[in-house]
Amino acid sequence: MSEFPPRAAGPDHLGGPAEPDLERLSVGERARLGAERDGVHIVHSRERHPVPGTKAERRAERGVALCFLLTFVATVAFTVIFIAAPWEFSLTDNSYAWFTPLLGVTMAIALAGVGVGAVLWAKWLMPEEEAVQERHEGASPRLERVTAAALLVDGLDQTGLARRSLLKRSLGLGLGALGVLAIVPLGGLVKKPRDELFTTPWKAGVRLVSFDGHPIRPGDLDPGALATVFPGVPGGARAPDAATMLIRLRPGQTVTRRAGQEDFGWNDYVAYSKICTHAGCPVSLYEQQTGRILCPCHQSQFQVQQDAVPVFGPAARPLPALAITVAEDGYFVAKGDYAEPIGPSFWERP
Amino acid sequence: MTDRSPSATRPSRLARVRRRVSGALALGAALGIVGVGYTAVAAAASPGTGARAAAPAQESVDVRKGRQLFEQGCVTCHGQNLQGVRDRGPSLIGVGQAAVYFQVSTGRMPVTRQEAQVERKPPKYDLTETQQLAAYVQSVGGGPEIPKGDLRDGALAEGGELFRLNCASCHNFAGRGGALSAGKYAPSLNESTDEVIYGAMLSGPQNMPVFSDNQITPEQKRAIVNYVQTLKKSADPGGSGLGRLGPVPEGIVIWVVGIGALMAALLWIGAKS
Numbered sequence: 001m002s003e004f005p006p007r008a009a010g011p012d013h014l015g016g017p018a019e020p021d022l023e024r025l026s027v028g029e030r031a032r033l034g035a036e037r038d039g040v041h042i043v044h045s046r047e048r049h050p051v052p053g054t055k056a057e058r059r060a061e062r063g064v065a066l067c068f069l070l071t072f073v074a075t076v077a078f079t080v081i082f083i084a085a086p087w088e089f090s091l092t093d094n095s096y097a098w099f100t101p102l103l104g105v106t107m108a109i110a111l112a113g114v115g116v117g118a119v120l121w122a123k124w125l126m127p128e129e130e131a132v133q134e135r136h137e138g139a140s141p142r143l144e145r146v147t148a149a150a151l152l153v154d155g156l157d158q159t160g161l162a163r164r165s166l167l168k169r170s171l172g173l174g175l176g177a178l179g180v181l182a183i184v185p186l187g188g189l190v191k192k193p194r195d196e197l198f199t200t201p202w203k204a205g206v207r208l209v210s211f212d213g214h215p216i217r218p219g220d221l222d223p224g225a226l227a228t229v230f231p232g233v234p235g236g237a238r239a240p241d242a243a244t245m246l247i248r249l250r251p252g253q254t255v256t257r258r259a260g261q262e263d264f265g266w267n268d269y270v271a272y273s274k275i276c277t278h279a280g281c282p283v284s285l286y287e288q289q290t291g292r293i294l295c296p297c298h299q300s301q302f303q304v305q306q307d308a309v310p311v312f313g314p315a316a317r318p319l320p321a322l323a324i325t326v327a328e329d330g331y332f333v334a335k336g337d338y339a340e341p342i343g344p345s346f347w348e349r350p
Numbered sequence: 351m352t353d354r355s356p357s358a359t360r361p362s363r364l365a366r367v368r369r370r371v372s373g374a375l376a377l378g379a380a381l382g383i384v385g386v387g388y389t390a391v392a393a394a395a396s397p398g399t400g401a402r403a404a405a406p407a408q409e410s411v412d413v414r415k416g417r418q419l420f421e422q423g424c425v426t427c428h429g430q431n432l433q434g435v436r437d438r439g440p441s442l443i444g445v446g447q448a449a450v451y452f453q454v455s456t457g458r459m460p461v462t463r464q465e466a467q468v469e470r471k472p473p474k475y476d477l478t479e480t481q482q483l484a485a486y487v488q489s490v491g492g493g494p495e496i497p498k499g500d501l502r503d504g505a506l507a508e509g510g511e512l513f514r515l516n517c518a519s520c521h522n523f524a525g526r527g528g529a530l531s532a533g534k535y536a537p538s539l540n541e542s543t544d545e546v547i548y549g550a551m552l553s554g555p556q557n558m559p560v561f562s563d564n565q566i567t568p569e570q571k572r573a574i575v576n577y578v579q580t581l582k583k584s585a586d587p588g589g590s591g592l593g594r595l596g597p598v599p600e601g602i603v604i605w606v607v608g609i610g611a612l613m614a615a616l617l618w619i620g621a622k623s
Binding site for chain 2: 223
């Protein structure tokens with residue numbers, strides 16, 4: 001670069017001296033000189049308080065000081081509240097609920113005090129000034145554009161990339177492999193579903209138990225009752241696909257089962273998967289008089305009397321039914337796993 | 351324990367006599383305590399008649415008054431013998447004191463008109479009349495009863511777990527209620543008393559499932575009541591709970607009030623300069 005002459009000392013449109021006598025200028029004049037060299041022109045400037053120490057100036061000064069004092073007071077208040085105010089949850093005393101809001105309010109006052117004070121300082125005390133800055137020219141001068149482009153091309157030439165095809169190819173191979181490296185770990189996320197989407201922990205003879213593990217007898221539910229039951233196996237209550245609604249129908253309610261599932265219920269008890277066939281939400285909004293089960297996520301509705309077919313909303317398939325019976329010891333057991341995969345659709349679903 | 355061999359445990363004659371005497375004394379004492387206690391309770395409930403009436407007589411007075419109230423206000427829809435009237439009202443046989451207390455004390459009964467949901471409104475019968483009605487229905491058809499005493503005497507954490515498993519799906523995680531199908535809804539629990547929550551679980555009013563004592567034990571029911579009432583009393587440490595309805599009102603407030611205030615500030619700054 002050194003073979004080119006140095007850049008002119010100032011923009012061409014400035015008619016000022018190229019090298020002014022800096023030593024003789026005051027600080028303000030130097031600041032204005034710098035502004036002029038950047039194309040900033042001060043159109044109009046006026047002292048707000050030409051005579052220092054007037055009543056108005058002192059009042060303005062006190063106003064700004066008040067803002068900063070407010071910041072100090074609010075910060076002290078914040079600290080005191082943070083240390084002393086009750087914050088721990090309490091069943092009997094709700095005063096802890098003020099802790100967070102008070103911290104927020106005091107911090108907001110503290111920050112606003114600094115900000116408002118700074119703005120008022122500029123508006124009330126500093127000189128009133130109006131300045132315009134000229135737009136710079138659209139493109140860089142031709143000389144700069146040509147030399148910058150030459151720098152890039154020259155660098156590429158010096159690597160000899162066009163000549164050294166071995167390096168070019170080996171670099172391409174290496175960089176390509178590096179790109180694959182970023183994709184390889186994603187392979188750990190790819191998993192072909194096996195049986196887990198088709199089966200649940202329910203098996204023939206597995207007891208229906210409540211979330212705390214109690215087995216259920218036919219006498220436990222009144223007509224019109226709903227209980228969420230889980231398979232009585234280790235981890236059954238935590239299994240994501242096993243939650244089941246055990247419903248005791250009201251007198252007069254009957255379920256018209258689909259073919260092949262006529263014996264899935266037991267007397268006035270029926271059991272359906274609690275997992276919506278649309279998006280997998282828990283469907284347990286059961287209306288015991290109408291026999292409808294609602295899904296809270298997308299408002300699908302299933303009609304128990306029609307074998308839990310969807311009658312409203314986006315769900316397309318009925319809730320899978322669990323075949324139940326009562327074992328010899330008098331507790332409910334499953335007669336087997338669900339006859340079809342539970343929950344939302346997936347690619348491999350038949 | 352009961353079929354011990356007679357030779358090993360046959361007590362002496364003196365011991366048998368002593369046991370009988372002490373048994374009779376205990377029975378007498380128990381009867382006395384129950385009688386005095388009941389009179390005191392009855393006197394507190396209805397000062398006009400309770401002070402001089404014996405326990406069984408008071409009971410029948412409640413039932414008799416309940417029958418009078420029933421025949422004035424309820425027979426049209428529920429029938430002379432509580433058997434129900436077709437297309438008007440269901441049978442009350444077996445619904446018990448729990449259902450009557452729930453429906454009448456929350457003003458749902460008597461209904462003004464048949465519609466999707468019978469709503470809570472100011473009760474038409476006062477507490478004494480409600481209890482008389484409940485006593486009458488209980489005496490005719492039997493059924494579940496709301497127990498007396500402290501209904502919040504249950505483990506809070508267990509109540510929370512049971513509430514989230516059994517109640518929150520319809521009544522919202524903070525007990526604020528939610529929509530059901532075709533204009534029906536699960537009501538808010540804001541105004542519900544201990545007895546009302548307990549009675550609703552026992553009787554399963556309208557479309558709410560029934561939760562019998564075998565399914566959710568009385569201890570668990572008291573835990574749920576305790577949880578609901580504690581939840582209602584507890585504060586919102588983040589400032590206003592916005593009805594505790596969840597992310598929808600919170601989003602509305604952020605977008606309308608929060609962003610709106612920012613826009614107003616921007617406009618003000620623009621107008622000033």
